[in-house]
Amino acid sequence: MIMRLLTDGIGEVDLRDIGTYRARGGYRAVENALRRMSPKEVADEVSAANLRGRGGAGFPAGRKWSFLPGDGRPRYLCVNGDESEPGSFNNRMLVEDNPHLLVEGVICSSYAIGCSFAVIYLRGEFYEGAAIMGRALEQAAEAGYVGEHILGSDYSLRIVVHRGAGAYICGEESALLESIEGKRGHPRVKPPFPAVAGLYASPTVVNTVETLCCVPSIVNNGGAWFAGIGSPKSPGTKICSISGHVRRPGNYELVMGTPLRELVEEHAGGIRDGHRLKMILPAGASSAAMTPDQLDTPLDFDAMAAAGSLLGSAGLIVCDETTCAVKVALLGESFYAHESCGKCTPCREGTKWVEKVLARLEGGQGRPEDVDLLKSLVGEIGGGKCLCPLGDFAVTYLGSALKLFEDEFVAHAHGRTCSERLQARPTASVATGEVLSA
Amino acid sequence: MVLDPAETKEMVARYPERRSVVLPLLWRAQERIGYISDEAIGEVAAAAGVPASEVSSVVTFYTMFRREKPPARRLQVCRSLSCAMAGADELVAALREMPGCGEKFSVETVECLAACDRAIAGIYNEGLVGPLNLAGSAKLVRDGGAAGAAAPAGSSGAGAPLEGGGRP
Ligand SMILES: Cc1cc2nc3c(=O)[nH]c(=O)nc-3n(C[C@H](O)[C@H](O)[C@H](O)COP(=O)(O)O)c2cc1C
Numbered sequence: 189m190i191m192r193l194l195t196d197g198i199g200e201v202d203l204r205d206i207g208t209y210r211a212r213g214g215y216r217a218v219e220n221a222l223r224r225m226s227p228k229e230v231a232d233e234v235s236a237a238n239l240r241g242r243g244g245a246g247f248p249a250g251r252k253w254s255f256l257p258g259d260g261r262p263r264y265l266c267v268n269g270d271e272s273e274p275g276s277f278n279n280r281m282l283v284e285d286n287p288h289l290l291v292e293g294v295i296c297s298s299y300a301i302g303c304s305f306a307v308i309y310l311r312g313e314f315y316e317g318a319a320i321m322g323r324a325l326e327q328a329a330e331a332g333y334v335g336e337h338i339l340g341s342d343y344s345l346r347i348v349v350h351r352g353a354g355a356y357i358c359g360e361e362s363a364l365l366e367s368i369e370g371k372r373g374h375p376r377v378k379p380p381f382p383a384v385a386g387l388y389a390s391p392t393v394v395n396t397v398e399t400l401c402c403v404p405s406i407v408n409n410g411g412a413w414f415a416g417i418g419s420p421k422s423p424g425t426k427i428c429s430i431s432g433h434v435r436r437p438g439n440y441e442l443v444m445g446t447p448l449r450e451l452v453e454e455h456a457g458g459i460r461d462g463h464r465l466k467m468i469l470p471a472g473a474s475s476a477a478m479t480p481d482q483l484d485t486p487l488d489f490d491a492m493a494a495a496g497s498l499l500g501s502a503g504l505i506v507c508d509e510t511t512c513a514v515k516v517a518l519l520g521e522s523f524y525a526h527e528s529c530g531k532c533t534p535c536r537e538g539t540k541w542v543e544k545v546l547a548r549l550e551g552g553q554g555r556p557e558d559v560d561l562l563k564s565l566v567g568e569i570g571g572g573k574c575l576c577p578l579g580d581f582a583v584t585y586l587g588s589a590l591k592l593f594e595d596e597f598v599a600h601a602h603g604r605t606c607s608e609r610l611q612a613r614p615t616a617s618v619a620t621g622e623v624l625s626a
Numbered sequence: 627m628v629l630d631p632a633e634t635k636e637m638v639a640r641y642p643e644r645r646s647v648v649l650p651l652l653w654r655a656q657e658r659i660g661y662i663s664d665e666a667i668g669e670v671a672a673a674a675g676v677p678a679s680e681v682s683s684v685v686t687f688y689t690m691f692r693r694e695k696p697p698a699r700r701l702q703v704c705r706s707l708s709c710a711m712a713g714a715d716e717l718v719a720a721l722r723e724m725p726g727c728g729e730k731f732s733v734e735t736v737e738c739l740a741a742c743d744r745a746i747a748g749i750y751n752e753g754l755v756g757p758l759n760l761a762g763s764a765k766l767v768r769d770g771g772a773a774g775a776a777a778p779a780g781s782s783g784a785g786a787p788l789e790g791g792g793r794p
């Protein structure tokens with residue numbers, strides 16, 4: 189079921205304008221929090237809401253905040269807007285089309301954790317998003333919501349937009365902190381976790397854009413209200429990004445627990461004409477493939493995990509029967525081989541090796557032993573052997589595809605290629621040569 | 627001098643620790659001269675209080691920083707899954723056949739741009755574009771200017787894929 193908690197007004201009015209945003213009740217949460225609630229009360233409501241992190245792992249935000257040691261060191265909040273997992277584009281929409289909601293979420297959350305300096309980290313490719321966010325912060329400062337003595341209170345907060353510069357790994361929270369510190373984006377060894385030693389070795393909370401965008405409505409309506417929406421163990425809404433072979437790709441904000449089928453068939457309009465569903469990668473390129481018989485799985489953290497895959501950040505890629513499972517694996521592996529930061533050997537070397545084997549399979553030069561070779565490589569790279577989860581991400585889809593579509597890998601290993609492979613859209617005029625000579 | 631000293635000072639002051647200014651200043655340098663020169667690296671290092679060798683290694687780590695001036699028209703096409711499924715490989719191959727590719731304009735591939743609903747998505751100079759087709763992107767790299775057939779990639783809304791479903 190659609191429920192527009194974070195996306196209300198998008199596409200109808202210009203929420204980038206603070207006047208419009210306020211006229212619809214915007215910044216009421218800042219007023220409620222700062223005028224009527226103590227920081228602890230705000231944090232308690234977020235805990236009561238059981239708001240689970242929308243960046244992938246689903247860790248409860250209230251619990252994460254409670255890990256900050258109270259030892260007098262400054263505390264920081266870093267917003268993860270690196271959004272780079274192939275298939276996810278919900279954070280970009282929030283940043284570009286509802287920037288004040290994020291600012292409001294950052295203010296309420298910073299107040300709750302006692303932080304006076306927050307960083308909104310945006311991937312470098314979000315040129316427009318960074319400009320929009322910068323303007324939103326200026327408007328918020330003019331209106332007295334950001335800066336010294338917010339709304340006449342004792343509370344002060346500075347917020348900066350910090351742009352990445354092209355590196356998927358900076359979405360991993362400790363690599364993100366390195367990047368904010370002006371370094372290469374290499375994940376840190378954990379522990380210590382960011383809550384204990386994060387930005388500038390101080391206690392730090394890292395939450396993703398969508399998580400923080402849930403906070404204003406929790407402040408306004410209470411944690412119990414939020415906890416009552418959707419699945420009891422994964423309450424709230426989730427903005428699902430859906431793309432690939434569906435009629436209406438886009439972002440759809442759904443109540444947690446909405447069946448996958450409703451998203452694919454109703455909201456996204458079903459599979460393109462004349463074709464049928466082959467598989468869905470529900471959490472982008474790094475998730476185990478799901479098949480048509482799993483369409484009744486509820487879209488929430490636990491149900492998707494029980495189904496053998498992941499809700500993750502809900503970047504669903506839908507593939508119809510023309511899609512080659514081997515080619516999908518190759519594209520994914522090239523991505524991870526390219527994005528590996530190079531620190532761990534299994535990830536750095538393994539992804540390149542898998543990519544090479546997949547490339548020869550896909551190109552019809554496969555060898556009969558390649559399927560077994562891939563199976564053993566999945567075991568060698570995955571299973572938490574690396575410093576950060578990217579190593580696991582790199583072989584999750586492959587591992588699932590080797591089980592679900594083994595026959596395709598075997599056929600490729602015997603020198604066959606798919607007749608249709610990954611098809612170009614019939615509408616793309618790629619074959620027409622006339623514009624080239626003009 | 628690549629950077630404006632007054633602006634640099636103001637940017638350093640935004641952060642609790644100086645070294646955080648490395649990426650913002652590298653961006654500023656690239657905006658001003660189109661790439662990251664040795665001179666820029668020296669200035670960033672001095673402002674951030676870190677060795678120039680460290681700034682260099684940061685520049686090479688992040689793919690969006692360039693060490694050379696790019697052509698005036700630069701198209702980066704997403705090659706990740708949803709865009710590949712929409713024919714990104716074929717589009718790139720066709721564009722690279724066009725006369726002038728490599729000199730007057732460049733066509734590169736990049737990974738997912740978080741605009742998969744607008745597949746084939748791309749970045750033209752510094753703006754997100756998509757959905758790209760051959761006619762539109764050929765015009766873009768040949769004539770530059772407004773994106774023409776390649777509509778700017780706004781976001782799709784939620785509830786109805788407002789602009790997101792705008793594909794034929
Ligand atoms: C390789 C890798 C890439 C990641 N990329 C992102 C990302 O682009 N955006 C994001 O929000 N979280 C990403 N994460 C998850 C973050 O590390 C972190 O868990 C998240 O930002 C926490 O926010 P949340 O608790 O609000 O979900 C990534 C994790 C890994 C291991």
Ligand code: SF4
Nearest residue numbers: 529531532535574576
């Ligand atoms: S698993 Fe890969 S990306 Fe993660 S730290 Fe190791 S080498 Fe870097």
Ligand code: FES
Nearest residue numbers: 704709738739742
């Ligand atoms: S796959 Fe191309 S923008 Fe995401």
